[in-house]
Amino acid sequence: MIEARHLTRRYGSTVAVDALSFDVRPGSVTGFLGPNGSGKSTTMRLILGLDRCDAGQVRVGGRRYRDLRWPLREVGALLEARAFHPGRSARSHLAALAASNAIPRARVDEVLDLVGLTSAAGRRAGKFSLGMGQRLGVAAALLGDPAVLLLDEPVNGLDPEGVRWIRDLLKSLAAQGRTVFVSSHLISEMALTAERLVVIGRGRLLADTTVAELSAGSPSLEDAFFRLTSEAVEYQGNQAKETAS
Structure with a gap:
């Protein structure tokens, strides 16, 4: 479980994250949505101890990430698709x-087989396509189970088959009782993958609810998202300007 309090x-x-509080519970995929510059990446970095909080706190499994003795065995993360030495093999x-x-x-x-990279395991990762690099990043996140x-x-970077594969994988991991928190700009994909959503704008919480509840009364989740976040983006002519980063 992830517990964020007044982050x-x-x-x-610039206030990138503004007194943000939410929980991500085990057993379901929770999507993390927001306009560009809403503070999603900063929030994930705060959870993983890669950036410091000016106020508030976040716990993963009841502890701060920096206090975990073997972090990869408790928290798996994919933030950068190509976070590997290009000269090393997968x-x-x-x-x-x-x-x-x-x-x-x-x-x-085991994880190389799980992500479909067994045949490429001996190749230099720097030669991988974006999609293959993404699969290697997923393998690293799953390494410690x-x-x-x-x-x-x-x-x-994944092709349609790969997109469907990651969707099914995330659902199966959540069904095993894991906590799965996924940031994405692809609203339509989150509609197919997530059960719950945390939506932020300008670094503040806009919604912490289910996909069904947020979509109710709208033609689609995308329409509901744009309506919810309309005040979190400043429009100038035909171009949207981010108001937070």
Whole structure:
């Protein structure tokens, strides 16, 4: 479970995350939505201890991320699709991560098979396509068999078959009782993948609800999202200007 309470992060005069509170519970996929510049990436970095809170706190499984002895065995994350050394093979990259968190070496081949990279395991990761790099990032997130997963734009670069694969994977992981938190700009995909949604704008919470509840009374989740976030984006002519970052 992820518990965020009054998270606040400022960059100079800009408030990127503004007293944000929400819970992400196990057993379902929770989508994380918001306009560009709404604070989604900053929030994920705060959860993972990659950025500091100016106020508030966040707990993962009841503890701060920085207090976890073996973080990859408790929290899996995909924030950057190409967060690997380009000269290393996929297998070597995962083996190094496994060694750093006391994860059995056999788990490397298990996750390579799970994400469909067994045949490419010996290739240099720097030669991978964007979609293959994304699959390697998912493999790294799953390496420690964690109870909590945070994924930022996991379908980026994937072909239609890959998009369907990640959708089914996330649902199956949630069905196992894991906490699955997914940030995405693809509203239509979240309508097919998520059961719950956390929606933010200008760094503030706009909704913490189910997909069905947010969509009720609207032709689609996309229409409901745009209506909800209309005040979180400043429009100038035909171009939308972000009001927070």
